[in-house]
Amino acid sequence: MLIAFAEPSLPHGGTLIVTVGQDRALGPSVIAIDRITGGAVGRALAASRFTGKKDEVLEMLAPTGLEVARLLLVGQGKLETLTETAFETLGGTAVAFLNKAGETEAWLRLELPAGSTLSPGQAAAAAGLGAQLRSYRFDRYRTTEKPDQKPSLARLTVQVAAPAEAETAFARVQPVVAGVTLARDLISEPANRLTPVTFADRCTALTEVGLEVAVLDQARMAELGMGALLGVAQGSAQPPRLVTLSWHGDPTPAAGRDGRPVVLVGKGVTFDSGGISIKPAGGMEDMKWDMAGAAVVTGVMRTLAGRQARVNVVGVLGLVENMPSGTAQRPGDVVVSASGKSIEVINTDAEGRLVLADALWYAQETFKPRLLIDLATLTGAVIIALGHEHAGLFATEDGLADQLLAAGRAVGEPLWRLPMGENYDKDLNSDIADMKNVGSGRAGGSILGAQFLKRFVGDLPWAHLDIAGVAWSKKDTATVPKGGTGFGVRLLDRFLADIAEG
Ligand code: BES
Numbered sequence: 001m002l003i004a005f006a007e008p009s010l011p012h013g014g015t016l017i018v019t020v021g022q023d024r025a026l027g028p029s030v031i032a033i034d035r036i037t038g039g040a041v042g043r044a045l046a047a048s049r050f051t052g053k054k055d056e057v058l059e060m061l062a063p064t065g066l067e068v069a070r071l072l073l074v075g076q077g078k079l080e081t082l083t084e085t086a087f088e089t090l091g092g093t094a095v096a097f098l099n100k101a102g103e104t105e106a107w108l109r110l111e112l113p114a115g116s117t118l119s120p121g122q123a124a125a126a127a128g129l130g131a132q133l134r135s136y137r138f139d140r141y142r143t144t145e146k147p148d149q150k151p152s153l154a155r156l157t158v159q160v161a162a163p164a165e166a167e168t169a170f171a172r173v174q175p176v177v178a179g180v181t182l183a184r185d186l187i188s189e190p191a192n193r194l195t196p197v198t199f200a201d202r203c204t205a206l207t208e209v210g211l212e213v214a215v216l217d218q219a220r221m222a223e224l225g226m227g228a229l230l231g232v233a234q235g236s237a238q239p240p241r242l243v244t245l246s247w248h249g250d251p252t253p254a255a256g257r258d259g260r261p262v263v264l265v266g267k268g269v270t271f272d273s274g275g276i277s278i279k280p281a282g283g284m285e286d287m288k289w290d291m292a293g294a295a296v297v298t299g300v301m302r303t304l305a306g307r308q309a310r311v312n313v314v315g316v317l318g319l320v321e322n323m324p325s326g327t328a329q330r331p332g333d334v335v336v337s338a339s340g341k342s343i344e345v346i347n348t349d350a351e352g353r354l355v356l357a358d359a360l361w362y363a364q365e366t367f368k369p370r371l372l373i374d375l376a377t378l379t380g381a382v383i384i385a386l387g388h389e390h391a392g393l394f395a396t397e398d399g400l401a402d403q404l405l406a407a408g409r410a411v412g413e414p415l416w417r418l419p420m421g422e423n424y425d426k427d428l429n430s431d432i433a434d435m436k437n438v439g440s441g442r443a444g445g446s447i448l449g450a451q452f453l454k455r456f457v458g459d460l461p462w463a464h465l466d467i468a469g470v471a472w473s474k475k476d477t478a479t480v481p482k483g484g485t486g487f488g489v490r491l492l493d494r495f496l497a498d499i500a501e502g
């Protein structure tokens with residue numbers, strides 16, 4: 001789908017999309033169109049339950065007086081509080097409707113309420129971004145789709161008073177689209193296609209956009225003593241990889257700016273069967289997306305390179321497959337991590353933390369980060385706690401937590417902070433090793449996961465995002481079609497723009 005920007009005009013053919021505020025608040029455009037159509041808009045509103053709430057759509061076919069095939073009224077909710085997210089929602093909602101309706105060309109007439117804090121260009125770019133994000137599809141394995149099942153919209157023109165400004169703002173967010181798209185592609189890819197090796201190959205290809213990529217193989221990881229990560233990998237026929245993606249956007253930090261990188265670490269379990277502590281069959285296919293943390297880190301790195309971000313960031317991906325077999329690790333095995341700490345593996349299904357133990361160590365040892373953030377589909381328990389609307393946030397510093405919370409709110413990828421503490425940590429003590437990989441029961445499962453990771457984090461600001469509940473969506477939302485969401489790409493991009501570059 002092509003997206004363009006132009007000044008308002010009445011199109012010939014296609015669909016004209018106009019917006020309506022809460023309680024049928026009509027702006028000047030809609031009032032003018034009502035007049036041209038001889039009051040048809042008013043009559044349609046009166047005949048419907050459409051009130052202008054966010055996400056509501058009212059379709060008027062072949063309206064007399066206009067030369068369009070369809071007039072689409074889209075609700076925008078309360079006009080006083082319109083944010084960028086509201087315009088993303090508008091763009092996403094409109095294109096989803098028209099793709100189902102079979103429309104090929106549309107014009108979206110934007111209207112900003114008086115006193116809006118957003119400029120027309122920003123609002124138009126946000127609408128375009130929402131349209132793009134919602135138009136994402138993972139269809140590379142579909143061969144028999146009929147034309148009427150495919151999305152139809154070929155072109156969307158956003159009508160706005162300042163099209164040039166909109167184009168500039170829209171161009172600026174294209175790296176975000178590229179990063180989110182890459183993350184979603186990786187997350188949706190099945191585990192027979194995306195193995196640790198093919199994932200690493202996809203990373204290596206990113207040298208083309210200016211990232212520096214290094215790949216550690218099994219032998220190198222063995223030399224480094226990564227017994228925790230390798231213990232998870234040893235049951236699989238697929239060899240593990242550890243990938244680093246580096247972006248040096250701030251080569252000569254000015255006075256006061258810290259040149260040390262922010263390091264992002266991602267859990268990349270390309271399939272999590274549970275290992276010998278095998279998972280139940282029902283829903284096990286979901287565990288192809290147990291590499292979403294690594295995919296999101298990859299997506300963020302793609303975005304940073306795309307927008308030539310003035311910041312130094314390194315992504316570290318721990319890529320393994322967790323399988324049961326004659327060579328798999330057993331419950332009760334003790335492994336020694338690269339940090340030297342030993343771990344009694346009580347449950348082979350708590351594998352993400354084992355992978356991250358060594359990846360976090362490597363990240364700190366190699367890159368001396370000023371700040372460390374990991375992303376992982378770590379626990380089912382975070383879904384019990386927060387459902388699918390917030391990711392779980394753990395942080396060692398309130399300031400860091402607040403900055404991440406704010407970035408998440410700003411881009412519509414919200415986090416909810418959960419507590420940590422010494423008394424939780426005690427539950428990880430083992431009788432025969434430095435720690436166990438699970439607590440004694442199911443209580444506070446996500447917190448125990450975070451406490452385990454913290455044992456591998458030195459004295460630096462650290463945050464852990466448990467994205468198990470938000471990495472995959474079973475339903476469409478305004479800007480996120482069902483499937484891999486890419487949750488975290490926009491959040492971390494915004495966080496890095498706000499904080500590291502600010
Ligand atoms: N990858 C899973 C967590 C998960 C569950 C992600 C559901 C997405 C959806 C993780 O490796 C796991 O199996 N965690 C265990 C931990 C337990 C053994 C302490 C879990 O959540 O049951």
Ligand code: MN
Nearest residue numbers: 272349350351
């Ligand atoms: Mn698991």
Ligand code: ZN
Nearest residue numbers: 269272290352
């Ligand atoms: Zn897992």
